[in-house]
Amino acid sequence: MNxxxxxxxxxxxxxxxIGINAMLALSLSVSLRAGQLALAQAAFMGIAAYVSAILALxxxxxxxxxxxxxxxxxxxxxxxxxxxxxxxxxxxxxxxTIGFGEIVRVVANNLSLTGGAEGMSGIPxxxxxxxxxxxxxxxxxxxxALSRTKFALAVTLTREDEHAARGVGVDVGAVRTLSLALGxxxxxxxxxxxxxxxxxITPGDFGFARMEEILVWCVIGGVTSPVGAVLGATLLSxxxxxxxxxxxxxxxxxxxxxxxxxLFAPGGxxxxxxxxxxxxxx
Amino acid sequence: xxxxxxxxxxxxxxxxxxFAVGYTLVFGVLDILxxxxxxxxxxxxxxxxxxxxxxxxLPLAFLGAAVMAGIIGILLDRVAFAxxxxxxxxxxxxxxxxxxxxxxxxxxxxxxxxxxxxxxxTGGLDTAPAIRVGGVTFTSVELVIFLSAIVLMVLLxxxxxxxxxxxxxxxxxxxxxxxxxxxVDLERTIAATxxxxxxxxxxxxxxxxxxxxxxxxxxxSPIELKGLAIIILxxxxxxxxxxxxxxVIGAVETFAIAYGLSEWRDAITFxxxxxxxxxxxxxxxxxxxxxxx
Amino acid sequence: MLALEKVTVRYGGVTALDGVSLAxxxxxxxxxxxxxxxxxxxxxxxxxxxxxxxxxxxxLDGRRVDGLPPHRIARAGIARTYQNxxxxxxxxxxxxxxxxxxxxxxxxxxxxxxxxxxxxxxxHVDPGAQxxxxxxxxxxxxxxxxxxxxxxxxxxxxxxxxxxxxxxxxRLVETIRAIAAAGIAVLLIEHDMTLVRAACDSVVVLxxxxxxxxxTPAEIARDPVVVEAYLGTGAEALA
Numbered sequence: 001m002n003x004x005x006x007x008x009x010x011x012x013x014x015x016x017x018i019g020i021n022a023m024l025a026l027s028l029s030v031s032l033r034a035g036q037l038a039l040a041q042a043a044f045m046g047i048a049a050y051v052s053a054i055l056a057l058x059x060x061x062x063x064x065x066x067x068x069x070x071x072x073x074x075x076x077x078x079x080x081x082x083x084x085x086x087x088x089x090x091x092x093x094x095x096x097t098i099g100f101g102e103i104v105r106v107v108a109n110n111l112s113l114t115g116g117a118e119g120m121s122g123i124p125x126x127x128x129x130x131x132x133x134x135x136x137x138x139x140x141x142x143x144x145a146l147s148r149t150k151f152a153l154a155v156t157l158t159r160e161d162e163h164a165a166r167g168v169g170v171d172v173g174a175v176r177t178l179s180l181a182l183g184x185x186x187x188x189x190x191x192x193x194x195x196x197x198x199x200x201i202t203p204g205d206f207g208f209a210r211m212e213e214i215l216v217w218c219v220i221g222g223v224t225s226p227v228g229a230v231l232g233a234t235l236l237s238x239x240x241x242x243x244x245x246x247x248x249x250x251x252x253x254x255x256x257x258x259x260x261x262x263l264f265a266p267g268g269x270x271x272x273x274x275x276x277x278x279x280x281x282x
Numbered sequence: 283x284x285x286x287x288x289x290x291x292x293x294x295x296x297x298x299x300x301f302a303v304g305y306t307l308v309f310g311v312l313d314i315l316x317x318x319x320x321x322x323x324x325x326x327x328x329x330x331x332x333x334x335x336x337x338x339x340l341p342l343a344f345l346g347a348a349v350m351a352g353i354i355g356i357l358l359d360r361v362a363f364a365x366x367x368x369x370x371x372x373x374x375x376x377x378x379x380x381x382x383x384x385x386x387x388x389x390x391x392x393x394x395x396x397x398x399x400x401x402x403x404t405g406g407l408d409t410a411p412a413i414r415v416g417g418v419t420f421t422s423v424e425l426v427i428f429l430s431a432i433v434l435m436v437l438l439x440x441x442x443x444x445x446x447x448x449x450x451x452x453x454x455x456x457x458x459x460x461x462x463x464x465x466v467d468l469e470r471t472i473a474a475t476x477x478x479x480x481x482x483x484x485x486x487x488x489x490x491x492x493x494x495x496x497x498x499x500x501x502x503s504p505i506e507l508k509g510l511a512i513i514i515l516x517x518x519x520x521x522x523x524x525x526x527x528x529x530v531i532g533a534v535e536t537f538a539i540a541y542g543l544s545e546w547r548d549a550i551t552f553x554x555x556x557x558x559x560x561x562x563x564x565x566x567x568x569x570x571x572x573x574x575x
Numbered sequence: 576m577l578a579l580e581k582v583t584v585r586y587g588g589v590t591a592l593d594g595v596s597l598a599x600x601x602x603x604x605x606x607x608x609x610x611x612x613x614x615x616x617x618x619x620x621x622x623x624x625x626x627x628x629x630x631x632x633x634x635l636d637g638r639r640v641d642g643l644p645p646h647r648i649a650r651a652g653i654a655r656t657y658q659n660x661x662x663x664x665x666x667x668x669x670x671x672x673x674x675x676x677x678x679x680x681x682x683x684x685x686x687x688x689x690x691x692x693x694x695x696x697x698x699h700v701d702p703g704a705q706x707x708x709x710x711x712x713x714x715x716x717x718x719x720x721x722x723x724x725x726x727x728x729x730x731x732x733x734x735x736x737x738x739x740x741x742x743x744x745x746r747l748v749e750t751i752r753a754i755a756a757a758g759i760a761v762l763l764i765e766h767d768m769t770l771v772r773a774a775c776d777s778v779v780v781l782x783x784x785x786x787x788x789x790x791t792p793a794e795i796a797r798d799p800v801v802v803e804a805y806l807g808t809g810a811e812a813l814a
Contacts (some may be wrong), residue, residue, distance in 0.1 A: 018562050037374055044607030084560045090374060091315050091518075096559040099552040102507055150677070155661060157674050164661040167623065168725065169649040208507060212381055219378050243344035251392065255385030262379045263365050 012129050016197045018237045019132035020190050023139055025217040025229035027186035030143070032218060034179040037094040039211050040081060043101035044208025048074040048188030049195035050114050054125045056196070058113075063126055063196060070192040071185055078184020082177035088261030088276045101211060108140030108203040127196035136194060137188055140230070155179060216254065220261045287540045288533065289418045296431035297530020299511070301486035301505055302512040302524035303435060304479035310519030311455040311475045318358055318380040319483045320506030321387035326351040327388065327491035327501060328391055331400050340404065344430070344488050351484020355476035358383055392499055400497040427489045434485055435525060438478060442521065451475055455519065508548075511555035517565030526566060543563025576600050576636060577622070577653070577729045577760055578606055581755040583630035584614075584621050591617040591621075593784040599729065604751060606771045606792065609763045610804060615764045616658055618781070619731050624648040636728065644794065650678040654722035655731040658764075660714050662721070664707035668692070671717060673708050675724030677779035683724065694719035694757075698751045712743050716750070723754065730754060731762040736770050748773045772796075780804065 008015070024041060031038040052070035055061040060068070083226025085096050106113045115121075146152055157165035158175045166172055195201050213236075236254060301323060308316045326347040333343035360381040363571035409423040442448035450471045462468050490505070491497040512531050516523025531551055538547035558565055577599045584592040592614045599605045607615050620626040622633050624645035633641040640648050654675070663671050672691055673683050685702075692698050695716045700709065700801045706717060715735055722730050732751070736744045744767060753772045765771050771778060772792040780788040780795055782804040788795045795801050 002302060058426045062529065065463045080807075084556070088559060089565065091377065092514075092563055094315075094377070096376075096556055098507060098510065099556045100560070103556070106546060106552075110545045120326060153673065153677065156666070157677070160663040160665055161661055163625075164657070164663065165674075166625075166645040167649055167655055167661075168674050168676075168721070169646050171646045173644075207505075212734070215378065216385075234309065249389070252386055252389035254390060257381045258382035259362060259379060262375060262382060263362075 008129070014237070015129050016132055018111070018234055019026050019039060019129070019136050020194050020197070021214075021217065021233040021237045022230045023136050023190035023193075024187060024214045025221065025233035026139055026143065027183045027190065028214050028218045029229035030179050030183040030186065033159060034155045034175055035162070036176060036179065037090065038085075038097045038180055038183065039094050039215065040078070040097040040100050040180075041183060041210070042206045042211035043097075043104040044074040044078055044184040044187035045191030046104060046108060046203070048191035049201050049206065050108060051140065053120050053190035053201060056124045057120065059123065063124060067189070067192040067196070070195075071188040074188025074191065075181050075185040078188075079177055079181040081184075082180045086173055086176065098208060098211070101206075101208060105203050105207045106160070108206070114203070114228045117203065119200055119205075123195050123198075123201035125196055125199055127193050132193050132197065135189055139189065151175075151178070177249065204246055216258050220257060244260075283540075285416065285537050286418045289420060291533035291536035293420070293428045293532075293566065294400075294536055295529035296428045297486050297528075298505070298508065298512060298532050299525045299528025300431040300434060300489070301483055302509050302516065303438060303521055304481075304483035304486075304529045305509045306466070306513040306516065306519055306521060306524040307438075307475060307479040307482075309513065309522075311451060312363070312376075312472065312528050314363060314376040315510075316358075316380045316479075317377060318362070318384040318387060319480070320502035321353050321384040322351050323478045323487035323490070323499075323505065324499065324502040325354060325387055325391060325487070327399070327487040327497045328395055329484075330488040330491060331402060331497045334402055336402050337353070340402070342490075344485070344492075347488045348481045348485040348488070351487070352477035352481035355480025356473045359473060359476040364472075380570070386553075388499065395499070398500060401495050402492060402497075418510065425493065427476050429494055431486070431489060434482055438482060439521065441478065447474055449469070472531050502550075508551060511551050513565075514555045514563075515565055517567035520565070520567035523565055523567035524546055577762075578634045579618070579622065579631065580634065582618070582621055582628060582633065582641075584617055584626050585629040590629075591626075591784050592621060592808065595781070595784070595786045596631075597779050597789070599762055601626075601728065601758050602755050603776045604755045604761040604763055604774055606770060606775035607762060608766070608768075608778060608795075612740055612773065612783075613781040614784040615781055616733060617784075618731055619655060619764065620764070620801045622648075622731065623653055651727070652728035653731065654725045654727035654729070656715070656718040656733055656735055658696055658733045658737070660711075660718060662706045662714055662718060665705070667703050667705050668700055668709070668717060669702040671721050672702075672724045675721035676726075687724075691720045691724055694723055694750070694753060696746060703706040711738055715739070718749065727759060729760045729762070731764070733764045734766065735763070736765060736767045739800035741769070744770050745773075768796075771811070 024045060027044070028041045048070035052066045053074045055066035055069055056063055081097070083098060085093055090094050109117050154165070154170045154175050157168065157170050158172050162172050191206070217232035217236055218229045219232070220236065221227075221229045234256075301319070305316065305319050308314055308319070322489045330343045330347035333346050334340060338346065349471065358380070362383045363376050366376050366379060369514050408499075410423040412421055413417050413425070442451060450461070450466045451474065453464065453466055453508065454468065454471050461471075487502070490501065512527040513524055515530060516525070516527030534550060534554070538544060538550055545552065579595060581594045581596055582592055583594055587589050595614075595618060597605065598730070607618065609615055617626055621628055621641075623734070624640075624643055628641050631641070631789050633640050635651055635653065638651075640651055640653075641650070663674055668672065669683070669688055672688055674681050688702050689698070692700055692702070697720065699715045700713055706714065709717060715738075717777045719732065719735060735751075736747055739747065750772060751761060751763065763771070763775060775792055777790060778792050778795050779786050780798075780801050787804060788801045789805065790798070
């Protein structure tokens with residue numbers, strides 16, 4: 001028992017990181033499964049992180065309420081974002097969402113409410129590792145439940161061929177909005193939990209660098225596979241710790257792994273787990 | 283006052299345009315968004331720094347770094363894009379591939395140079411005299427940087443319009459398969475495209491390093507995303523659009539700073555970009571313009 | 576019963592369809608022919624909500640459906656196949672049929688799957704096979720099965736015989752006739768005149784976006800206006 005407690009004490013920061021990263025990867029995989037390269041996850045994370053931090057720190061809200069409000073905020077923003085970008089596809093959607101993320105970063109950088117460039121510190125940090133993993137498990141279960149619904153079929157059809165999907169009665173616009181909103185909710189949860197487990201947040205935590213990281217995890221794990229997304233996040237979060245002597249080479253290892261996966265295992269690591277054609281439950 | 287701001291905008295915009303031209307050239311020819319472009323920008327700046335530190339006169343260091351950047355561009359294609367082309371992997375996978383290369387380039391630079399800021403100590407960059415013309419002030423260094431950017435862009439435009447290579451590039455941009463059927467060597471043309479695009483991007487990096495007399499690992503970050511805004515504004519794939527877009531964004535930023543909105547200038551830039559994507563995704567000049575260079 | 580009344584579609588300065596009217600009744604097969612670029616696929620797109628109408632209306636069982644988003648029109652009971660096959664390639668055969676039945680509430684049972692494959696003329700196909708791995712002809716028929724999976728009132732087939740040899744085309748006639756016999760209104764776009772003559776009860780001829788003739792296959796084959804529109808190569812096939 002002592003050994004476990006010791007392990008936990010030494011590595012709780014890392015464990016928290018893995019849990020949150022896995023959640024972020026899941027949130028992006030939701031959009032990617034619908035065929036949308038919507039790169040606003042980091043921005044949704046940031047919005048929720050700030051909302052929760054401000055409510056808890058400045059307005060003394062109880063933590064659960066602050067986190068809930070934060071998730072609602074990021075979800076609503078995501079759903080609203082779906083409207084102006086509804087006609088954008090592929091690279092254009094990616095760029096638009098990146099632009100949105102930059103605007104959010106600049107806003108956070110300049111408002112006194114958010115502490116400006118220095119960010120916010122002294123955020124109530126009562127979120128512990130078990131809480132993060134409970135949330136992660138809840139998200140994972142929710143996604144599994146969702147995968148058995150008609151919505152999941154609609155998502156798959158939208159990704160495969162939007163045109164033909166409309167032809168069989170799929171409301172592609174609604175699918176895109178809902179998947180963006182769902183991604184926003186999950187990323188928001190990750191952000192709120194992040195704010196209350198780290199001790200301070202700055203606008204730089206939620207910028208394009210973070211977004212690239214999340215994308216890398218998803219790609220390495222397997223773009224359309226939620227299991228893969230979690231795998232990718234876990235692997236890349238743990239890797240530098242496992243091979244401490246490689247810590248200096250973490251960056252280059254990340255890059256090489258990414259390239260290797262893209263070139264040689266395009267389905268990502270998750271595709272090694274799935275086999276053959278997608279079987280749709282009839 | 284306005285004149286000075288316009289001039290500042292012009293100088294800033296020229297380097298932005300130079301960077302954006304490389305971005306848009308690759309997109310126009312290959313439909314790929316090369317996110318390693320900014321990493322090459324940075325690498326070239328460091329290369330020029332190293333050359334200058336070893337006594338190479340600045341103009342030669344500049345050219346050497348640009349050529350090196352071009353070669354990195356060719357390697358980038360060989361390693362990260364060509365295998366995907368053969369596999370018919372679409373347009374989003376190369377984007378991710380380019381992120382991988384960008385990470386690697388960044389890591390290599392960090393390994394070689396560490397995290398400290400570097401400065402050019404030769405060439406009298408910090409002591410260049412101010413020149414006054416009309417109501418505006420600038421330094422000789424700024425002028426040379428501006429003219430270098432303009433010359434390079436003109437050279438590119440001439441290459442695309444008047445040389446055989448340029449015709450081949452435009453043909454591939456228009457219709458890859460038809461171009462192959464007409465006898466264009468696809469791989470060599472693509473390699474040449476990457477050389478040109480990356481050399482220009484690298485040149486922009488060197489010029490930026492000279493402009494602020496500062497070479498850092500993250501000097502590519504601001505321009506990486508700004509470059510996206512510029513090519514969206516100008517129209518993806520349009521060289522003219524990238525040039526115009528670069529100057530417009532340069533002007534927008536300069537005026538934003540002059541009128542006290544400095545901290546918001548990125549939000550303005552990306553706000554404009556977002557609006558364009560929503561209202562008119564083809565931007566000012568759209569993709570067609572690559573064929574008219 | 577599907578009716579198009581004076582349907583007009585414009586793309587920029589070009590009038591792709593100009594005041595076209597036609598009607599398809601349940602249990603009947605209407606052929607739609609015309610030279611390339613005459614507007615046949617545009618007509619299907621306009622009917623299914625993929626092309627906006629500049630004028631006229633589309634009426635399904637007495638209810639106007641023009642202006643509705645495509646997925647609503649699909650749910651109203653209009654199903655189609657595509658000129659260039661648009662199967663959900665990564666899904667298996669069963670998956671494509673389940674996709675076709677998306678608008679219906681019910682789940683697709685194994686015997687329904689078998690029945691759909693039979694009606695489409697591919698009873699031998701393995702429901703677990705990946706759609707993109709099927710031979711070309713089977714893929715075309717799978718698209719038809721997918722359209723039938725929606726239990727539609729109207730089916731629009733866009734050049735279903737493209738790439739088929741005469742024997743396969745002959746089999747297709749039976750398939751299409753059986754679809755109509757089940758009470759579905761069928762619109763058949765085709766270039767293959769043998770198929771049109773054998774399968775269609777009546778034919779509408781489009782040229783430059785206008786309906787220039789309407790009648791039985793025999794009537795329109797004799798119509799001088801139609802012959803002139805085809806100018807030679809097609810005219811021989813008509814006769």
